[in-house]
Amino acid sequence: MSKTPTTSAGLTRRSFLKTTTVALGAMAAGSMLTSCAAQPEAAVVEGASYAPGQVPSESEQIFRGVCRPNCFGYCHINVHVKDGKVIKTSRADYADPAYSRICQRGLSHVQRMYNNERVKYPLRRVEGTERGAGQWERITWDEAIEQIVSKMQEYQDAYGPGSVAIALGTSLASSMTGSYTRLLQALSMTMILPSYDQASCWAMTRVAGTHDDWHANERTDLVNAKTIVAWGANITDAQVQQWHFVKEAMQGGTKLVVIDPTFTYLASKADKWVPIRPGSDTALLLGAVNEIFARDAINVPYVQQHTVAPFLVRSDTGRFLRYSEVNAEAAAAKAAQEAAAQKAAAAAREELLPQGELVAGMAYQSVLESMAYDDQPVVIQGGVPVEASKATDPDLYATFDASGVPCTTALSLLKESVASFTPAKVAQLTDIPEDTFAELVDVFLDQPVTHYVGYGPQAYANGLQTTHAGMTMCGLIGNLGYPGASYGSYWLTSTATDVTYNVGAGIGTSPMIIDLELPEVLSTGKFNGKDCPIKMLYVFAGNPLNCSPDTNRWLNDILPKLEFVVTADPMMTDTACYSDLVLPVCQWFEVEQITGMGETACFNYNEKAVDPLYESKSDAEIVHLIAQGFGMGDLFPKTSGEVLQQIHSGEAAEAIGATYEQIKANKEVRFAPTNPYIAFEGGTFPTASGRLEFYAEDPQPRGATHLAPTAEDVALEHLPHWFPPIHAWPESESCQKYPLVCMSERPRYRVHSQWHSVPALRELDPEPTVKMNPADAQGRGIESGMYVECFNDLGHAVAKAVLSNAVRPGTVVYPKGWHRTQFKAGSWSELIPGDFDKFAVNSSFMDTVCDVCPWNEGSDK
Numbered sequence: 001m002s003k004t005p006t007t008s009a010g011l012t013r014r015s016f017l018k019t020t021t022v023a024l025g026a027m028a029a030g031s032m033l034t035s036c037a038a039q040p041e042a043a044v045v046e047g048a049s050y051a052p053g054q055v056p057s058e059s060e061q062i063f064r065g066v067c068r069p070n071c072f073g074y075c076h077i078n079v080h081v082k083d084g085k086v087i088k089t090s091r092a093d094y095a096d097p098a099y100s101r102i103c104q105r106g107l108s109h110v111q112r113m114y115n116n117e118r119v120k121y122p123l124r125r126v127e128g129t130e131r132g133a134g135q136w137e138r139i140t141w142d143e144a145i146e147q148i149v150s151k152m153q154e155y156q157d158a159y160g161p162g163s164v165a166i167a168l169g170t171s172l173a174s175s176m177t178g179s180y181t182r183l184l185q186a187l188s189m190t191m192i193l194p195s196y197d198q199a200s201c202w203a204m205t206r207v208a209g210t211h212d213d214w215h216a217n218e219r220t221d222l223v224n225a226k227t228i229v230a231w232g233a234n235i236t237d238a239q240v241q242q243w244h245f246v247k248e249a250m251q252g253g254t255k256l257v258v259i260d261p262t263f264t265y266l267a268s269k270a271d272k273w274v275p276i277r278p279g280s281d282t283a284l285l286l287g288a289v290n291e292i293f294a295r296d297a298i299n300v301p302y303v304q305q306h307t308v309a310p311f312l313v314r315s316d317t318g319r320f321l322r323y324s325e326v327n328a329e330a331a332a333a334k335a336a337q338e339a340a341a342q343k344a345a346a347a348a349r350e351e352l353l354p355q356g357e358l359v360a361g362m363a364y365q366s367v368l369e370s371m372a373y374d375d376q377p378v379v380i381q382g383g384v385p386v387e388a389s390k391a392t393d394p395d396l397y398a399t400f401d402a403s404g405v406p407c408t409t410a411l412s413l414l415k416e417s418v419a420s421f422t423p424a425k426v427a428q429l430t431d432i433p434e435d436t437f438a439e440l441v442d443v444f445l446d447q448p449v450t451h452y453v454g455y456g457p458q459a460y461a462n463g464l465q466t467t468h469a470g471m472t473m474c475g476l477i478g479n480l481g482y483p484g485a486s487y488g489s490y491w492l493t494s495t496a497t498d499v500t501y502n503v504g505a506g507i508g509t510s511p512m513i514i515d516l517e518l519p520e521v522l523s524t525g526k527f528n529g530k531d532c533p534i535k536m537l538y539v540f541a542g543n544p545l546n547c548s549p550d551t552n553r554w555l556n557d558i559l560p561k562l563e564f565v566v567t568a569d570p571m572m573t574d575t576a577c578y579s580d581l582v583l584p585v586c587q588w589f590e591v592e593q594i595t596g597m598g599e600t601a602c603f604n605y606n607e608k609a610v611d612p613l614y615e616s617k618s619d620a621e622i623v624h625l626i627a628q629g630f631g632m633g634d635l636f637p638k639t640s641g642e643v644l645q646q647i648h649s650g651e652a653a654e655a656i657g658a659t660y661e662q663i664k665a666n667k668e669v670r671f672a673p674t675n676p677y678i679a680f681e682g683g684t685f686p687t688a689s690g691r692l693e694f695y696a697e698d699p700q701p702r703g704a705t706h707l708a709p710t711a712e713d714v715a716l717e718h719l720p721h722w723f724p725p726i727h728a729w730p731e732s733e734s735c736q737k738y739p740l741v742c743m744s745e746r747p748r749y750r751v752h753s754q755w756h757s758v759p760a761l762r763e764l765d766p767e768p769t770v771k772m773n774p775a776d777a778q779g780r781g782i783e784s785g786m787y788v789e790c791f792n793d794l795g796h797a798v799a800k801a802v803l804s805n806a807v808r809p810g811t812v813v814y815p816k817g818w819h820r821t822q823f824k825a826g827s828w829s830e831l832i833p834g835d836f837d838k839f840a841v842n843s844s845f846m847d848t849v850c851d852v853c854p855w856n857e858g859s860d861k
């Protein structure tokens, strides 16, 4: 799996780079819809923004903070400090006022910082007590680091370097992730990657070559759309900071269509709401593709030049026919070039051998790749085979005989593959009436359309197909790459950092394992055919016991197989509760930090506003102390600032004015290449062909798992195709037993499990709730306000029932992120199966079914 270089010293929002290759190369009182509003005409006092009438109190200092949960906003925050204490947070400005926002969470930082659930000191589970029993002893930092280092050494000596694993979550920033990446590489530890939102991302990588980010047009471009089609996007709550862009576009005449099983707040503001059966978006999109063929609505020049539509595909291998296969001269040139490349690669290998096998091998590969022969796919023009880049008017439906192997174009194959998706079939699968479907296709065709895609549709086992199908649909009509025309979720990560920071203390050899594969690895002791006995896990910036699927599997299967678990977090999370050692980490305004990702496409500078509370330390310092235990302290800077200085330096950073000093001085540096950012502008895609590859020549799994795809699996995967969700589907086995599809929604008052114990927010939202349709409640004896138990074979969660016609019959909807301790019993992630699609290797949070009954305390299921 190759990844593009990224910020945060190579750690993107979700995944670590293969660093080795890079080394070479009105707080909630008002309506929710106004709660994230920009404050008008703010007065500027001492460099900070105050609302009119607000005056800073005497001796108050204001520091620049960056709010950085994984809500994609990265709002700039004024951190008001008096007598060494944060007394208030308020909105600070971005250079582009469109991004100057704050929400209830941003306004309640004080209660989050000075909160009882902060981890105050290093804590060790009292010997002899069970994990999760809550028996802790306070230890010193020296003792904590000494124990971590000696455990690491013990396991690495006995079982190899990969026996110690680091798992990350999603609340990431530069110095933290850079520090851990460097340590991981230096000690060859195993990396455990989370698997959140990756189906859409991986599909985008497959067809558009994007690698790891979510590319769509920047949301400031929504005004240019004729219609915004929101697919499973809960914008008013999950991107509250972005909702104003939708509202402003609508005020300018843009129409809003919402495709969502639930009548969301957003749906209530829409011109049209299209309720869809959960997990069936791919069927709708394949139907639309079929309809585009039927209506002869293909944008011929676009698909000829900017997609793989005219490429010939070999019927025997499923791969594109290459010019060297039909032209003797090209075949000879290719052979000569390959021989030269082999020779040069061998020489490079030889030269670097003194630096070790690993480095030499990488040099070999890199030379081979750089000297690869450009063996172009073949198209037919004027009846003869031509190299794709040389054809001006290629035949879109040609057939060709390549020495006895029949070949046909990618477009013909697509057309054939969607032919069965008639309006009647679409209606049957999606529960969308045929006339509504026809209207939707009219909307899709009336360009420019922005398909604002949330993370609902991709949270089913078939979720990768949805984005593959959506991009295909847009590609066919050229609804990509210009203002207002876009498909996808949006999130960018900067590459303008010094990625060699990762490997500054050595290049590692251990694997990256996607968390969903962890149970298999722990039970077999093997990963990807090799020994991988993981004994120790160190968790940072994440809360897998709350956020990963199948909590009971974590509790009963994963954790018991791990001998030592450390969590480094500012808060006493669910995961911390079940650890052996907990390290107190600084909250955001207690440490200097830079973020370089998200929806605003800026590097943002966070000043240290106050000293770390209690005995908290920054991640950088913790890593420094661990490294010191290994005799490598001098290779790991102690302060966050020193780490930032090194990461945010070098040519790439200088080229866009994003060095540490510049980011610090300017508080933000925008890194998107254009403003607004237009994805795939001018029909250029960062794929091998430079085109939209709706036919994927070589579809790969996102990461290695024990579910290796067969040749048949791969053959099916070239084109977007339909298969139902594993569980959340009327005909599934699970659905016969548990008839309700169980969907989560982002909580307005938390970001995942963060802000869970903030008193002001708990007043507004005191306990877990679950929404259901009155029709489903009736037969089950459930009334509004009653405690109910949602359950399936995996687990249960008890919550207060909210009966609402906004919820689709046959489904329940729960706001996620409550800590386990906040439930009467169970927790939401207990219900979520950990099975996954072998190509997407993604957590399918909505592909979950359950039943619900009234709950009587004491009658725990």
Ligand SMILES: Nc1nc2c(c(=O)[nH]1)N[C@H]1C(S)=C(S)[C@@H](COP(=O)(O)OP(=O)(O)OC[C@H]3O[C@@H](n4cnc5c(=O)[nH]c(N)nc54)[C@H](O)[C@@H]3O)O[C@H]1N2
Pocket: 070, 071, 072, 197, 231, 232, 233, 234, 235, 237, 238, 239, 259, 260, 261, 262, 264, 276, 277, 278, 279, 280, 281, 454, 455, 456, 457, 743, 744, 745, 746, 747, 748, 749, 750, 751, 752, 817, 846
């Ligand atoms: N306040 C807050 N904001 C957040 C977060 C948070 O925890 N709190 N988390 C952040 C993160 S990491 C993420 S990934 C994003 C998520 O951003 P969103 O995906 O916009 O957020 P969700 O609330 O999960 O909304 C998913 C929507 O998909 C719908 N849906 C479910 N199944 C289907 C389906 O099969 N088809 C269609 N068309 N729709 C379906 C649901 O009804 C719901 O409205 O939010 C980010 N923002």
Ligand SMILES: Nc1nc2c(c(=O)[nH]1)N[C@H]1C(S)=C(S)[C@@H](COP(=O)(O)OP(=O)(O)OC[C@H]3O[C@@H](n4cnc5c(=O)[nH]c(N)nc54)[C@H](O)[C@@H]3O)O[C@H]1N2
Pocket: 069, 070, 169, 170, 171, 176, 196, 197, 455, 540, 541, 542, 543, 544, 546, 547, 548, 568, 569, 570, 571, 573, 585, 586, 619, 744, 745, 751, 752, 753, 754, 816, 828, 829, 832, 845
């Ligand atoms: N049921 C259900 N579960 C879901 C989803 C769903 O739709 N339904 N969605 C999933 C999705 S899309 C996502 S992205 C995940 C999110 O999953 P996680 O990333 O596990 O979510 P958070 O609860 O935000 O955990 C982040 C943790 O990092 C800590 N932290 C913050 N700053 C720092 C720091 O500087 N240093 C250190 N060491 N720690 C820090 C926070 O205190 C917090 O405990 O949840 C997933 N879980």
Ligand code: SF4
Pocket: 067, 068, 069, 071, 072, 073, 074, 075, 101, 102, 103, 104, 105, 106, 107, 240, 241, 751
């Ligand atoms: S939680 Fe998100 S939207 Fe709210 S202030 Fe923080 S960054 Fe902005």
Ligand SMILES: [Mo]
Pocket: 196, 197, 455
């Ligand atoms: Mo997410």
